[in-house]
Amino acid sequence: MTRPSAIAGLLVLDPAVARHAFYREALAGLADRIEFLTPSDDIAAALGDSQQFAAVLVQLDGMDGSRLRQMGDMLGALAGTPVVFLSADAERVEAITDGLAAPFDYLPWPVPPRLLRAKASLLLERARLHGELARLSGSVATLGSDLDRLQATAAEEVRRADRLGSLASEHVHRGKNLLAIMQSISLRTLSEGRPMDEARGALIGRLRAISRAYQMLTAGDGSGAGIGEIMDGELHEVIHRVTTSGPPVRLRGSVVQTFTLAVHELATNAMQHGALSGQSGTVNVGWTLFETEAERYLEFEWSEQGGTVPAVTPRRGFGLSLISSLAGPGAASPNISFDGEGFSCRLRFPQEMIVSE
Amino acid sequence: MARVLVVDDEALIAMMLCDLLTEYGHETVGPAHSESQALELVASTPIDAAILDVTLGDHDCFAVAEALGERGIPFAFATGHGAHAMPDAFRERMTVSKPFDFDVVRKLVNELVTSQNQA
Structure with missing residues (x-):
């Protein structure tokens, strides 16, 4: 239930290896780790592990029609990790986001580096807050069940104390009765004139x-x-x-x-x-x-x-x-x-x- | 001389109370060892005063106390419990604790008989 506390990674999918340097520079020092993949890499495997990434950046320019469809299918498997599409052509984005479950955003290409950095920074912060929330919910659940246990224990202790209290008072009562009986026997025995x-x-x-x-x-x-x-x-x-x-x-x-x-x-x-x-x-x-x-x-x-x-x-x-x-x-x-x-x-x-x- | 009912489920304790009452010049009624015996005596016998053990086997003596109260017969409780264990209706009544202080029993019986004569 608890996710890794720092989801500080970014995944960048861009078919052109030459553009990778641009991202590296724009996002420098922002994330713990930035992973770069081209469509020929095992993208499905990387996406399958998408929970470790705060966001996925997808460059659509340079992908042909079949690659785009393939990419669309693979992104369809994403549940909660947000996707940022980069493309000079908004219509390409429109086409690929049809049926996408994950939250997404779009930056027109070419993008000023500071804009890309600001977007990535927001998404990293969002992931961090999500992680924090999950951790706190876990703590709240644990506290809740601790509290239930404590209440049950306290109720049992109260019952035990009540039982002991009435047992003690019953014993005092019996003791006093016994003393009165001995008193009666002594009185009789000493009054018999023997x-x-x-x-x-x-x-x-x-x-x-x-x-x-x-x-x-x-x-x-x-x-x-x-x-x-x-x-x-x-x-x-x-x-x-x-x-x-x-x-x-x-x-x-x-x-x-x-x-x-x-x-x-x-x-x-x-x-x-x-x-x-x-x-x-x-x-x-x-x-x-x-x-x-x-x-x-x-x-x-x-x-x-x-x-x-x-x-x-x-x-x-x-x-x-x-x-x-x-x-x-x-x-x-x-x-x-x-x-x-x-x-x-x-x-x-x-x-x-x-x-x- | 007054006729005093003694109610205690322990025969030996009842016997001691009867001995003391006789020594103080009174006539004893009973002793009753259970709630039913006591209620029967209250209904059928002239009684001037009563001393009731609070615990009678599985019962308590409060039904007997109520029957006595209805007839205006003065009574006191004998108990091994503290006064805090008494229901509110009877908390103001006289109580003598076990084992007995015979002087306290004598004064208590005197007070019961005196209050009966005044009534």
């Missing part, structure tokens, strides 16, 4: 359970965690005495921490007072997904066998408060019993606490 060393152990265990739940939530997309995964984390110490069974179900993110802590409490109670406090007791943990046309809910059951049954029904502790709170207001209370076999509880999770696996 001796300090016991309260300390309970607090550490509860915070560790919350931290496991938080880990599960942040490892995924935060939308929830699987019940099986929660059981694995909370029951691994006693897993040889616990059987778990149930389909893969995910609990919603806002429920995961409470449920994880509830299971931690159930397991801790079983180890301290229930079926797992003795040598032979066991625990069955099962969950079932019920789907009817009207509703979809999850039933979770924890039942202990073969443990020591407390003489007095223990007071409602943290674990049961958590279990009850999961059922929500107005929902059926969790089914809790201490029968001859040991402690058991059954809990129903409403649909909005479950996310599809």
Whole structure:
């Protein structure tokens, strides 16, 4: 697309070699290069490369009819390079310019040298300006596509910054929520009226359970965690005495921490007072997904066998408060019993606490 | 003694607010863990004041706030976000940030209950 920056050449076609000296003198120092050809030279080849010339000077005097027609055909191939015809006979010019595509001009022969020089000088300047224009258009096109690229990059950066900004604010929100949850657990644990060393152990265990739940939530997309995964984390110490069974179900993110802590409490109670406090007791943990046309809910059951049954029904502790709170207001209370076999509880999770696996 | 509705999708945080309200001598309504639970309680239960968590799962609490506003029930927001995240309609409302400063919660509840009595 870019042409040579300096199109400073002139091509002179004159059948009479004797006249070449006249042009050389008239045009001296004007062009970087002046090429002279006679009709017997390979004019077609020279014209084919005409882009390197600012103009072609054609002397018609001294060409016979067939040469003129030949010359007319060859000049017809010129597209943009201007032609200056020289002739004593304007009619010869008239004849040859019929069907010429290139711009042309005419100087009557003989021509005063200064006139020829002035004409050539104008055409050289025209070529220089054309070259400059082409170069600038190229730069403008490049600048345009650079600008498009920059705009696309800037838009992408803005989107990325927005995404990072909302991610950061989401993390701050989660962090503050987590602190409030720890605050809640600490408040409860310290309000239970237990001796300090016991309260300390309970607090550490509860915070560790919350931290496991938080880990599960942040490892995924935060939308929830699987019940099986929660059981694995909370029951691994006693897993040889616990059987778990149930389909893969995910609990919603806002429920995961409470449920994880509830299971931690159930397991801790079983180890301290229930079926797992003795040598032979066991625990069955099962969950079932019920789907009817009207509703979809999850039933979770924890039942202990073969443990020591407390003489007095223990007071409602943290674990049961958590279990009850999961059922929500107005929902059926969790089914809790201490029968001859040991402690058991059954809990129903409403649909909005479950996310599809 | 006032009946105060607690709305928070984190049961543990709701539990703490209920504990505090009980300690301050009030009766708690709920807690509701979702927008639908909260709207149901607002429609069906006598309530003197409410504390709303701004984010409720996939929802926010602003529909609940509007329902309370229509009934002239005073309420405040509990949030882990800054006040700048609030829509214009609620920017002037009282806000308590998480984790809680218990003294701030106590004053906030007092103000809510007092404004309810004046209404």
